[in-house]
Amino acid sequence: MSEPTTETRYQVVRNDEEQYSIWAEGRPMPAGWHATGVTGSQDECLAHIGEVWTDMRPKSLRVAMGEG
Amino acid sequence: MAEPTGTRRPDTGPEGLRAALADAWRSALGLADIAEDTDFFHEGGDSVLAVEIALLVRELTGTEVDLDILYDHPRFGALLAALAPGQDAGRARERELTGPEERLWAVEQLHPGTAVYHVGVGYRFPVAWDVARLRTALRALAGRHEALRRGFVRPGRAVTVPEAEVPCRWVDARGVSEAEVAALVADEVRTPFDLARPPLLRALVVDRGEEGGRLVLTAHHLVCDGLSLALLEADVERLYADPAAPPATDAAAGAAQGTAPAPRPARAHTPDATAGPGAGPGAGANPGADAALAHWRAALADCPPGLALPHDRPRPARLGTGGAAHRVSLAPGEPAALWALAREERLSPFMAWTAAYVAGLAAVTGERDVVVCVPLSSRTPEQAAEVGMFVDILPLRVTLAPGATPRDLLRHVRRVVTGALAHPVPFQTLVDALWSADDRSRAPLAQTALTYLDTAGRGLRLAGHHAEREQFATGTAKYELLWSVTRRAEETVCELEFSTDLCGTERGAEIHRRLLRTVRDAFARPDDPLPLAGAAGTAPAGARAPGAEPVAAAPAGARPREARPDAGIHQRVRRQAAARPDAVAVRHAGHELTYRELDRRAAAVATGLRRAGHARGAVVAVPMERGIPAVVACLGVLYAGCAYLPVDAGQPAARAREILRAAADAALVPAQSALAEPLSGVVPTYRLADLEAAPGAPGEPVAVSGEDVAYVMSTSGSTGRPKAVLVPHRAVSRLVPDADFAALTPADRVAHVANPAFDAATFEMWGALTGGGTLVIADRDVLLSPARLRAFLAAERITVMFLTVTLLNQLVDFAPDAFASLRVLVFGGEKQDNRRLRRLFSAGPAGRVVNGYGPTENTTFSTAHTVTPDDLADDVVPLGAPLPRSTAHVLDEAGRPVPPGGTGELYVGGDGLAHGYLGAPELTAASFVPDPFGGGGGRLYRTGDQVRVLPDGRREYVGRLDGQVKVRGHRVEPGEIEHAARRLAGVADAVVLARPGPEGTELTACVTPGAGAALDAAELRERLREELPPYLVPAVRVVERVPVTPNGKADHAALRDLLDRPDPARDDGPGPAQDGRDPLAAAVAAVWREVLGTDRAAPGDDFLRLGGHSLKALRLLARLDEELAAEVELADFFAEPTLAALTGLVRADLDPKDAR
Known part of the structure; x- marks a missing residue:
């Protein structure tokens, strides 16, 4: 995988399944994804995701299993 | 520059000297005629007469020749030659190397004793000939051509001796077979010359008596280029016809000898020639040279670092000279389409062949930007008749715009060639100015070359018969690829010479055939876009292979994000059980399990798990070998609504425990399991039989959604821990049973050969069982024996099978016909070997042979391609189309689709995607991107695989973008080991390299000590052994610092070089003194700085990393010879090109002399 340049800034993004990822700032946001408002370096964004994304199951699965 | 130093009288010309001497010989010997080979002593000359002649010579030439000069040169011609200007009156004469000589000399230093620059030619005479006469003619050659008296000595000087004789070996080959003669000839042309001992030309006469025979001439390119060969042929003809012919074969040759051309400073075709003696190559600073260099600087800006050759052997750190050639003969006037277009566009044959080669290279490599070396004669008009080496090379860079047509290409080549000819610069000057020596596995500037020679009419006429010149292969390669086109009277011979370090003979032949096919087909449509790699030379760019998905297109179906109520794998299996309860679901070594029994037992297991409290969503480890129990266990776990975690039962208990601790809620073990005890301490562990035997009626299988996790699979992770991939049911449903490459039905008998902990097992197990077919389990011993596997396939009437490339290769090698009865054979896991596939296809392939590619994160296969004979003919087996409800995109670093012809990272998406990595949100977010x-709101998984987009939209696997490697079959992230090493006390940094070794990939950790820490490699390795499974434990090397590239990344190439050298930590003796007060070290350092043009000179500095290369190295060694009278071999220096090592070599060379 290519390393991003040090200047690249990212934002933490999330889809309707409440799956998280990162997306370079300035690039058009892909349909179905939303900015969370958190931005920073790649490491900072990933660290944030590490804190907030606690259940790797997509939301639809959690709903199907009768959870939130 | 060595000008003749004699003080000869200016009025004594060569002809005057000849006439005067001939007179003296006639009167002394009483002869009427003096011929070239008249021998003074044979004709009655004695010591008194010899001294008289010598005195006369002194008078005539004004030089103090030795009085016994006639004893050294008893023949008239030889004596004259010895007295020729520049011969320094009988003594050897030295000069610097010319540019073309220097280029070849550098190769000789790096690869001493090879035939790589031998010129071997032969002539067949089917008529009786006079062998004695021929030998006399050959013997006289060296006297006529200074080049044939020239040798080469370290560190790079040409030495011309006064006399030499072309050795002529005569072999009586009457009654000897052609094969033996061929072996004799091959040996003759490949035996290395001693470059210091002229002549660098020898002859072999294969005498077949009345049937005639063959003459074989072997020359070293250092003294003989193409035109020289023609000159020598003409000379031999004349001397054979008339042994007493006047020595000067023609006016030009006579002039060349008589005027003793000063050794040219090689730059005659450049303004550098004016730089004069002593000026280093490229030292000339004048506007013309600058303008020429500026042309090349622009022409070669950002030129590709290498040729994207589809080689089939791993690239070594430095290419050797081993080579082979593939030869194809074309009828005169072929390829007709090329010549028709060349005439329309008024291109010379050379330009037309250049265009043809570029078109062929583009088709073979897929590259639009290629650099091809072509020879350029540096002969001046005065040198027109001189034998020697007068050929330099120029790198032509040809760039194909997207959509370029053959006509565009011809015009472009015409511009490029004329531009190059207008700006001649010695090749080495270009290398000096424009090439950085970062990648030593590739030749500078260009890795391929083209030569075109018109030899129609060239040859040798002896005894009334004209023998055409034939060229012999020397078993070497000068470039990665060299295309030699030779026009002869009756044919055009195209020969592709390739490096056997890179390509086997089959691969080389394929490349050549493909190249020729492209030339033939492409130029027939001069205004259609040229094909690039993969298109069989016929499909115009932009066409799309059937089934290939357009780059960056939307997936075939929308990704369903909603869960489907009956999407569970186990629910599909249960439907099959209901439909055909008595059909055989699983077979193993004669044991059979019907669908009814399988369903019953799985339900019992599920009930047991549920009663033990494991509900939907729990993860249950299944550490079992392939077998009926494992199948029952996995299905039972699914029936319970849980996910199974296959664990390789063969690994150490400690690591199995670690995997379970991280990912599992429970474990299911078979009846006899050594793991039962160690695992029970980690998670609740159940024996399969106990669960099945639990009383009470089994309950209904738990319904799940497609998003429920079906299994969790462990793979190597760069973070220091294995990654647990969460694969949902819908991902498996997208793979089986309906994927078009292998739709599975109840009639199928699917072999189960994969380790259950490898995700190919997903395809086998669930493919068979959701399709209603039979899963046939092969034991381990079956897999280890090709014969048994073949018997297994036949006896079990297998219809569908997956094999790793490694296993496939083994089976193809020993039992290529084993697959003929298969309906579908899928291979994957590693890059395929096309040679094996070809053998498979010729032996009788399966009905369908599929290249299945994909990471675990996208469920077994991401793309599938049915291999065709055409693929193999083209040598491109593409990845193929994405699976149903899946996508694949090749993107550049900015996430943009890569245009056809480009390479990028493969991103895959669709229903096959895993949820991510259990307990690793950061890693998941980084790998699964919007x-x-x-x-x-879908995601794409970044595969880390580098893929090339072919012009027709197909995709070809290139390699890994990261350091991921396979060690003994395991997917290994060196980063995982680096993390472990950095955690050790005293370690500041660690970089792990994977290098090919005698026993497969070897891992070495280069570690640097933290402040004040002293590290011991052996101890570090022991500590790592406690942290890592055996296949991940690397060798350890302690280094002072990790070298970095200009981009600030760890410089793996430099580390590799470092590892190639002996570990200083293991040296017992003290290193050579590098004290600043050491005068020898200071002197070496001064020369070092001078040659590199730098102010720094630290003992550890690496010559090659500081911009040095082979030519600079030769200069460095020559300067050391001058300054210190130290002779150092280039190969020795390159073995460790540091200042410290060089100083050591100089010291070693000088010490014995000092001792005397």
Whole structure:
């Protein structure tokens, strides 16, 4: 995988399944994804995701299993 | 520059000297005629007469020749030659190397004793000939051509001796077979010359008596280029016809000898020639040279670092000279389409062949930007008749615009060639100025070359018969690829010479055939776009292979994000059980399990798990070998609504425990399991039989959604821990049973050969069982024996099978016909070997042979391609189309689709995607990224695989973008080991390299000590052994610092070089003194700085990393010879090109002399 340049800034993004990822700032946001408002370096964004994304199951699965 | 130093009288010309001497010989010997080979002593000359002649010579030439000069040169011609200007009156004469000589000399230093620059030619005479006469003619050659008296000595000087004789070996080959003669000839042309001992030309006469025979001439390119060969042929003809012919074969040759051309400073075709003696190559600073260099600087800006050759052997750190050639003969006037177009566009044959080669290279490599070396004669008009080496090379860079047609290409080549000819610069000057020596596995500037020679009419006429010149292979390669086109009277011979370090003979032949096919087909449509790699030379760019998905298109179906109520794998299996309860579901070594029994037992297991409290969503480890129990266990776990975690039962208990601790809620073990005890301490562990035997009626299988996790699979992770991939049911449903490459039905008998902990097992197990077919389990011993596997396939009437490339290769080698009865054979896991596939196809392939590619994160296969004979003919087996409800995109670093012809990272998406990594949100977020193409909030998985997009949209696997390697079959992230090493006390940094070794990939950790820490490699390795499974434990090397590239990344190439050298930590003796007060070290350092043009000179500095290369190295060694009278071999220096090592070599060379 290519390393991003040090200047690249990212934002933490999330889809309707409440799956998280990162997306370079300035690039058009892909349909179905939303900015969370958190931005920073790649490491900072990933660290944030590490804190907030606690259940790797997509939301639809959690709903199907009768959870939130 | 060595000008003749004699003080000869200016009025004594060569002809005057000849006439005067001939007179003296006639009167002394009483002869009427003096011929070239008249021998003074044979004709009655004695010591008194000899001294008289010598005195006369002194008078005539004004030089103090030795009085016994006639004893050294008893023949008239030889004596004259010895007295020729520049011969320094009988003594050897030295000069610097010319540019073309220097280039070849550098190769000789790096690869001493090879035939790589031998010129071997032969002539067949089917008529009786006079062998004695021929030998006399050959013997006289060296006297006529200074080049044939020239040798070469370290560190790079040409030495011309006064006398030499072309050795002529005569072999009586009457009654000897052609094969033996061929072996004799091959040996003759490949035996290395001693470059210091002229002549660098020898002859072999294969005498077949009345049937005639063959003459074989072997020359070293250092003294003989193409035109020289023609000159020598003409000379031999004349001397054979008339042994007493006047020595000067023609006016030009006579002039060349008589005027003793000063050794040219090689730059005659450049303004550098004016730089004069002593000026180093490229030292000339004048506007013309600058303008020429500026042309090349622009022409070669950002030129590709290498040729994207589809080689089939791993590239070594430095290419050797081993080579082979593939030869094809074309009828005169072929390829007709090329010549028709060349005439329309008024191109010379050379330019036309250049265009043809570029078109062929583009088709073979897929590259639009190629650099091809072509020879350029540096002969001046005065040198027109001189034998020697007068050929330099120029790198032509040809760039194909997208959509370029053959006509565009011809015009472009015409511009490039004329531009190059207008700006001649010695090749080495270009290398000096424009090439950085970063990648030593590739030749500078260009790795391929083209030569075109018109030899129609060239040859040798002896005894009334004209023998055409034939060229012999020397078993070497000068470039990665060299295309030699020779026009002869009756044919055009195209020969592709290739490096056997890179290509086997089959691969080389394929490349050549493909190249020729492209030339033939492409130029027939001069205004259609040229094909690039993969298109069989026929499909115009932009066409799309059937089934290939357009780059960056939306997936075939929208990704359903909603869960489907009956999407569970186990629910599909249960439907099959209901439909055909008595059909055989699983077979193993004669044991059979019907669908009814399988369903019953799985339900019992599920009930047991549920009673033990494991509900939907729990993860249950299944550490079992392939077998009926494992199948029952996995299905039972699914029936319970849980996910199974296959664990390789063969690994150490400690690591199995670690995997379970991280990912599992429970474990299911078979009846006899050594793991039962160690695992029970980690998670609740159940024996399969106990669960099945639990009383009470089994309950209904738990319904799940497609998003429920079906299994969790462990793979190597760069973070220091294995990654647990969460694969949902819908991902498996997208793979089986309906995927078009292998739709599975109840009639199928699917072999189960994969380790259950490897995700190919997903395809086998669930493919068979959701399709209603039979899963046939092969034991381990079956897999280890090709014969048994073949018997297994036949006896079990297998219809569908997956094999790793490694296993496939083994089976193809020993039992290529084993697959003929298969309906579908899928291979994957590693890059395929096309040679094996070809053998498979010729032996009788399966009905369908599929290249299945994909990471675990996208469920077994991401793309599938049915291999065709055409693929193999083209030598491109593409990845193929994405699976149903899946996508694949090749993107550049900015996430943009790569245009056809480009390479990028493969991103895959669709229903096959895993949820991510259990307990690793950061890693998941970094690897599974938003899908900007599909919409709907989907994700794409970054595979880390580098893929090339072919012009027709197909995709070809290139390699890994990261350091991931396979060690003994395991997917290994060196980063995982680096993490472990950095955690050790005293370690500041660690970089792990994977290098090919005698026993497969070897891992070495280069570690640097933290402040004040002293590290011991052996101890570090022991500590790592406690942290890592055996296949991950690397060798350890302690280094002072990790070298970095200009981009600030760890410089793996430099580390590799470092590892190639002996570990200083293991040296017992003290290193050579590098004290600043050491005068020898200071002197070496001064020369070092001078040659590199730098102010720094630290003992550890690496010559090659500081911009040095072979030519600079030769200069460095020559300067050391001058300054210190130290002779150092280039090969020795390159073995460790540091200042410290060089100083050591100089010291070693000088010490014995000092001792005397």
